[in-house]
Amino acid sequence: MKSPQELDRFEIRFSGLGGQGIITLGKIMGQGLALGHGYNVTQTQSYGPEARGGSSRCDLVISSKPISYPKAESLDLLVALSQEACNTYYPYLKSGGVLVVESDLVKQSPTNRFLGLPFTNLAKDKIGIAQAMNTVVLGSLSFLLPFVNQGTMRKSLESVLPSKIKAINTKAFNLGYRLAKKQWGDDVGDVWRDEEDLTRR
C-alpha cells in the first residue's frame, strides 16, 4: 500500500434527508478509510425519530493520529444532499473547505464556490435505481479526495455489500468517479493536496 497522506482531523459531514442512505455512505467510506487505508476514523450519526423523511447527518473524522472528539466541529468537506441540510450546515464549513451538493435538490447554494452533480437523477437514469445515489456520491468523493485510493475504496465497497447488489453498486461507483473527473476537473482535489496546509492548524 502506498504511504497515506498525513492527516490531522480531516472532517467530513454528509447531510440530507432520511432515506437517502447517508449513514450507509458514511459507514462504507469510513470502513474503507479505516481498514483499507489504515487511517484512524470515527463515524458518528445524528437522525430524527422518523423512519423516513426528517433530517439525517453523518460525520467522519479522519486522522493519522488517535482521535479524541469523535464528531466534526469545523468541516473540511460538506456534502449536502438537500436544500435544508445545505442551509443548516454551511456555516460549519471552515474557510477553504469544500461544499459538494446534489445540484437538483440544492437549488440555492449559499456560495458560488461549490461542486455539484445531479446524483439522484444520475443514479435513476444511468444505473436504473435511485437508491444507488449514495454510491454515486462515494465514487465522486473518491475522485475528489486526494488521500482516497480509488481501487481500495471500491474493494471496500464490494466487501460490505450482499452479492446481488454488488455489480450495480460497482457500476454506480465508477459512474460517480468518472463524472466527477469529467465535470470537476483533474486538479479539483488540490485544495487539500498541500500537506503543510492540512497538518498546520
Added chain:
Amino acid sequence: MARRKKRKEIFALGNEAVVEGALLAGCSFYGGYPITPSTEIMEIMSARLPKTEDGVFIQLEDEIASMGAIIGASLAGRKAMTATSGPGFSLMQENLGYAIMAETPVVLVNVMRGGPSTGLPTCPAQGDVQQARWGTHGDHPIIVLSASNVQECLEMTITAFNMAEKYRTPVILLLDEVTAHTREKIEIPNEGEFEVFSRTIPSMPPEWYKPYEETVRGVSPMPPIGSGYRFHVTGLTHDRNGFPSQRPEEVVELMERIHRKIDQFFYDIQLVEEIDTDDADVVVIAYGCVARSAELAVQQARENGVKAGLLKLKTLFPYPRRHTERVLAHAKSLIVPEMNMGQMSREVKRVNMGRVPVRTINRIDGQIVTPSEILKVIMQG
C-alpha cells in the same frame, strides 16, 4: 518468544463492540426488547448468539420480562445479559433489585438517550446516572461502569461480565447514544489476551451447601439450578439457606454481606484513566462520550500553556473517591462536564468537601458537550 497472533480489526459501532465483548466473555443468553439507541445490540445478538455452541436468544414481551429471563438464565448457570435505553431501563428497575437480593450475576447495558419518558429517542444524554445508582428501591450496592469509545465498549463489557461473576451481582454498563452509535476501528483480542472470570461452583457434598453462606469474600459459590444442590431463591430478606427471615441478626448479616462483598474490593472495581493529571492545576472529571470532548479540550489547553488534566471515570459507582482525592492533592479547580443537570458533579462535590471550586458544564438539549465549551471554562482559570 512466541510471536503475538495478529488481532482481527473491524470497523464497528459501539453497540457491535458490546456484542463482541459479551461473546468473548462467554455470554450464552440474551433476553431483551429492542429500543433505540440500543437496538443494534439485540439485532446483532439475534444473529450471532444462535450460531454459538449453546447460545440462546429470546425476544420478550417487554423489559420487565427481559430482566426476569436473564435472572432465570443466570440461575441456571448461564452468563446472561440484556440491553435497553431510557424507558426500558425504568421498567427493569424492580427485577434489578431482585437480582441484587438473589445475588444473581447479570449484565445490563443501558444506552442513555434524552429523557424523561420517551424524550429524545435518537439523541445522547447522561440522565440515568443516579438512576443506575439508586433506581431500584431499598438500600443496595451496585456496580455501574461506562465506556467512552468503541474499543472500551468491548473491554468494559468483558469487565462487566467478570465483575458480575466475581461478585455475584448485577452490573450496569452505562453508554450514551454517541458512544453506542460511533463507528471506529477496533481490535478483537485473541483468546488468552484478556481475563475471563466465571462464578465459583460449589465442590462440597450437596447436603453441606448453603447458598448464602458468610465467606471471607462475602460471595458464596453458586451452582446451576438442577445440578443437585438445594437452592431457594427469593426477593425476601433471607437466611443462609435462602429461606425468608425477619430475624434482625440474620437481616443485618445479609445486608452487611451484600454491601461488604463490593466495598472491600474497591481497588478492583474502581477503574479510571488519567491523562496529564500529575501536574494539573485544572482537572476535568468526565465519563462517556463527554470524556472524549474533554480529552481534546485538555490537549488544546496544554498547547495554550494551561496545566490541564483529565480524570476519566470508567467506573461510575462505587464512585472512585481514592482517585479523585489524589488529583485534589494538587488541583486548584475541578470541572465536571456532563449531559445532565449535574448528576456526577454531586459525587465529585461530596468528595471535594469544599476544598477547591467545582465548576459544572451541563447540557440537556440532546447534544454532546463540545471540546470548545470545555476549553472555554478551562481557560477561565
